[in-house]
Amino acid sequence: MRHLLDTRSLERDEALRILDVAEDMAETQSRQIKKLPTLLGKTVVNLFFEDSTRTRISFEAAAKRLSADVINFSAKGSSVSKGESLKDTAQTLEAMGADAVVVRHSASGAPRTLATSGWISAGVVNAGDGTHEHPTQALLDAFTIRKRRYGADSRGRDLSGLRVVIVGDVLHSRVARSNVWLLSTLGADVTLVTPPTLVPQNVSQWPVRVLYDLDQALAEGPDAVMMLRIQVERMHAAFFPTEREYSRLWGLDALRAATLPESSIVMHPGPMNRGLEISSEAADSPRSTVLEQVTNGVSVRMAVLYLLLAGERNDERGEAK
Amino acid sequence: MAARTVLQEADIARALTRIAHEILESNRGAEGLILLGIPTRGVTLADRLGPIIAGIADTEIPVGSIDITLYRDDLSKHPTRAPKRTEIPEGGIDGKTVVLVDDVLFSGRSIRAALDAIQSIGRPSVVRLAILVDRGHRELPIRPDFVGKNIPSSRTERVNVRLKELDGADEVTIES
Amino acid sequence: MNRNLVITGAQLLGGDSADIAIEDGVIVEIGAGLTRSGVRVIDAAGLVALPGLVDLHTHLREPGFEASETVLTGTQAAAAGGFTAVFAMPNTQPVADTAGVVEQELALGEAAGYATVQPIGAVTVGQKGERLAELGAMAGSRARVRVFSDDGFCVWDPLIMRRALEYVKAFDGVIAQHAQDPRLTQGAQMNEGIVSAELGLAGWPAVAEESIIARDVLLAEHVGSRLHVCHLSTAGSVDIIRWAKKRGIRVTAEVTPHHLLLTDELVRDYDARYKVNPPLRTAEDVTAVREGLADGTIDIVATDHAPHPAENKACEWQVAANGMVGLESALRVVHQSMVATGMLDWADVARVMSSAPAGIGQLQGFGSLEVGAPAHVTLYDPSVPGVFTETDLHGRSHNSPYLGRDLPGRVQWTIHGGVVTVDDGQLVQELA
Numbered sequence: 001m002r003h004l005l006d007t008r009s010l011e012r013d014e015a016l017r018i019l020d021v022a023e024d025m026a027e028t029q030s031r032q033i034k035k036l037p038t039l040l041g042k043t044v045v046n047l048f049f050e051d052s053t054r055t056r057i058s059f060e061a062a063a064k065r066l067s068a069d070v071i072n073f074s075a076k077g078s079s080v081s082k083g084e085s086l087k088d089t090a091q092t093l094e095a096m097g098a099d100a101v102v103v104r105h106s107a108s109g110a111p112r113t114l115a116t117s118g119w120i121s122a123g124v125v126n127a128g129d130g131t132h133e134h135p136t137q138a139l140l141d142a143f144t145i146r147k148r149r150y151g152a153d154s155r156g157r158d159l160s161g162l163r164v165v166i167v168g169d170v171l172h173s174r175v176a177r178s179n180v181w182l183l184s185t186l187g188a189d190v191t192l193v194t195p196p197t198l199v200p201q202n203v204s205q206w207p208v209r210v211l212y213d214l215d216q217a218l219a220e221g222p223d224a225v226m227m228l229r230i231q232v233e234r235m236h237a238a239f240f241p242t243e244r245e246y247s248r249l250w251g252l253d254a255l256r257a258a259t260l261p262e263s264s265i266v267m268h269p270g271p272m273n274r275g276l277e278i279s280s281e282a283a284d285s286p287r288s289t290v291l292e293q294v295t296n297g298v299s300v301r302m303a304v305l306y307l308l309l310a311g312e313r314n315d316e317r318g319e320a321k
Numbered sequence: 322m323a324a325r326t327v328l329q330e331a332d333i334a335r336a337l338t339r340i341a342h343e344i345l346e347s348n349r350g351a352e353g354l355i356l357l358g359i360p361t362r363g364v365t366l367a368d369r370l371g372p373i374i375a376g377i378a379d380t381e382i383p384v385g386s387i388d389i390t391l392y393r394d395d396l397s398k399h400p401t402r403a404p405k406r407t408e409i410p411e412g413g414i415d416g417k418t419v420v421l422v423d424d425v426l427f428s429g430r431s432i433r434a435a436l437d438a439i440q441s442i443g444r445p446s447v448v449r450l451a452i453l454v455d456r457g458h459r460e461l462p463i464r465p466d467f468v469g470k471n472i473p474s475s476r477t478e479r480v481n482v483r484l485k486e487l488d489g490a491d492e493v494t495i496e497s
Numbered sequence: 498m499n500r501n502l503v504i505t506g507a508q509l510l511g512g513d514s515a516d517i518a519i520e521d522g523v524i525v526e527i528g529a530g531l532t533r534s535g536v537r538v539i540d541a542a543g544l545v546a547l548p549g550l551v552d553l554h555t556h557l558r559e560p561g562f563e564a565s566e567t568v569l570t571g572t573q574a575a576a577a578g579g580f581t582a583v584f585a586m587p588n589t590q591p592v593a594d595t596a597g598v599v600e601q602e603l604a605l606g607e608a609a610g611y612a613t614v615q616p617i618g619a620v621t622v623g624q625k626g627e628r629l630a631e632l633g634a635m636a637g638s639r640a641r642v643r644v645f646s647d648d649g650f651c652v653w654d655p656l657i658m659r660r661a662l663e664y665v666k667a668f669d670g671v672i673a674q675h676a677q678d679p680r681l682t683q684g685a686q687m688n689e690g691i692v693s694a695e696l697g698l699a700g701w702p703a704v705a706e707e708s709i710i711a712r713d714v715l716l717a718e719h720v721g722s723r724l725h726v727c728h729l730s731t732a733g734s735v736d737i738i739r740w741a742k743k744r745g746i747r748v749t750a751e752v753t754p755h756h757l758l759l760t761d762e763l764v765r766d767y768d769a770r771y772k773v774n775p776p777l778r779t780a781e782d783v784t785a786v787r788e789g790l791a792d793g794t795i796d797i798v799a800t801d802h803a804p805h806p807a808e809n810k811a812c813e814w815q816v817a818a819n820g821m822v823g824l825e826s827a828l829r830v831v832h833q834s835m836v837a838t839g840m841l842d843w844a845d846v847a848r849v850m851s852s853a854p855a856g857i858g859q860l861q862g863f864g865s866l867e868v869g870a871p872a873h874v875t876l877y878d879p880s881v882p883g884v885f886t887e888t889d890l891h892g893r894s895h896n897s898p899y900l901g902r903d904l905p906g907r908v909q910w911t912i913h914g915g916v917v918t919v920d921d922g923q924l925v926q927e928l929a
Contacts, residue, residue, distance in 0.1 A: 008695070085808060085812055086812055086813050087808075087811055087812060105813065106815070107813035107814060107815035107816065108686075108696055108697040108698050108767070108814065108815065109696065109697075109698070109767030109813060109814045109815075110767075110813035110814075110815075112766065112767050113767055113769075113812070113813050113814070116766065117811070129697070130697050130698075130815065131697035131698075131699075132696060132697030132698075133697070174697060177695070177697060200693070200694030200700075201689060201690075201694070201700070201702075202689075202690055202691050202694055203694055204691065205691050205695075206694075206695075
């Protein structure tokens, strides 16, 4: 794997490989000594143009557990007028000898621009670009769904037959997009539930069903309900009238959560707006996988870094299989 | 490619039986013994060795596996490998006598990686090494405690171990 | 300056071969077997002769943005593309909203000599959309401005648009609208559609263009004015223009070469060479604008040549500048998308790229190959196979979406008022 930029182009076999290696990584995390020497001598740079403590820490932990050196580069502002351009920043990292660059950026497509520009030779991992994709989030979500469903028997399994409902602001959500592609690739059935203003006008090519009615979707007894964070600023751009109305129509409150089948799980990528898109009862119930998602995130990111960096690094055409 | 057979099914069976006896002799019984096979064929061998030892000592011997992929020192020289299963028997390895089991001992680097892996899991009181075939050409100061057969070989030759459970037949061949 | 030439064997408007004799920069004779002693002869066998091309929509960037382009380099690029006249958009710095700035642009064009530069005046002061600029002063200046535009920005306030449409009747001017509802396109990055939904780029919906055009044609009808629509890009816009013309509304429209050829599918790699305003649209839109150009609903092709320095394109999509250079490639793109497909013949090309733009902009002396007309001639070789490369670009900026693309054809000669500006495929560095 040369870069991990999106789940749209991630083939089923590659996705399962990442999830299975993540299982192995997860196991090592229960050992007395969690650190592995696997990526000793490699340098991973966290290039975060957008503030994000949780994702950055997760990648940092993943890299360090594999004994890689971690450099954190937090660049404020991405426009040329504000300071150093993406190109100059990238070339500085190349000069520093980065083997992998984990990049989070507010501009959709920035990781792809970085990976294909020829400015750097390092592998690029997209840690979230604008409203486009957040592939490791989708991978850890899939890992979590699979683990809850199949437990110790997860290896090699996909998500065929499982039904997932994603609720919230799909229009602006890179988590939603990455999940739509990955869950479908792994065989799951995906339904989006959103206010009509918060889903792109044309999703006819997406492997999803779109509903506006949350209760209708929950009545079907989905296996997993994934709540997306709603940004209150959207209210000011007239995407929905009030927080109260949003919460009433599309919030997962205690009553709605109680209607779900016993084995259904409630997920959230975090950070949560308790009381807005998700109630405290739902967030803290045994069905909630919020904390596991965080733990699984480290394992998944360890797997990604391992597959990106451990084998021989070939050029664009040489895929490490 | 000329391949000659150096061990046949019966030879392998006899070697394993002898190793089983040697393990029990050196350990003065079965107390604290744990076999950990190194994937892939070391696990198959450990799975055979366990019951053989149990038969002689009349007591169950815990058998597990220890994957070394994440501890190898030559990862960047090969295409990315997927790690294999590590299964540590209940009770762990602290204070135990761990016998690593592998099919072929060559440079010794796999065993070094296995020792690192063991260290991250716990602290055995003793670690021993049981090998079906020792083909020489060590690059590290590593020596086996129990050997099925010493097979001198040149560096460029290939030693192939085939086991019934995985390959349909039991034999060890060497090809130039 | 030597302005005497004889062109032999050119296919006039793609039709019969003829010779053209030029004396003191004027076409004096068209016929067969023409000779003039001591006069340079240009062998135009196999070449299509068109009246010198006229671009109604160019950004020359001077004054203010000389790092991207100057009047000199921009008109060199124009000549290389077969253009003999360009209308310069006013989004310079300072904005061309006074007689002083437009006269300066005119002077710079005259000094450079490669093409006739006709300045376009801003509609509102600073293009801010608040107060009318001194349109009368610009019309009466040496620059004789007749086309006014806030291009880059939409004249959004309907009252300001109405007043502007009314006001220019006094000097037979025309308002050229950049149709883009700013509220519907806040933060927009690319065409709103299937691709934008996947790519996570904010959409620029077709309705933001169409709703302004619909409003403006009704306003033009109400006040009895001419209206020109810049860079029309959607199928819906074509339908509205068709409807308006049927009603007798005096509206004209232009389409860019890139909207005749490229679609938003090209954006998938986030390559900012394809970032432009209005954005690349869908294949259905491309089909519709081609048909609109072929049936006359769309009157002209205009390049919207928009130079940008490399660092404003070699970056993430979101911060990249909008625009493509287009003067050098325009005729080849029109050839590939419209002539090679049989939708236009060369006589149509002469109309949409020379006489009609000259007519809309009221530029005298351009648009025809006839005796008595100034000698503005473009000689084009449609048979040359080729890939568009850096060597085809002659302006200061190289932000072309066609680099590396198969684009046959070549402008072999460009003659501006009898002066050769492109000589046998090469841009003339020092004008004789």
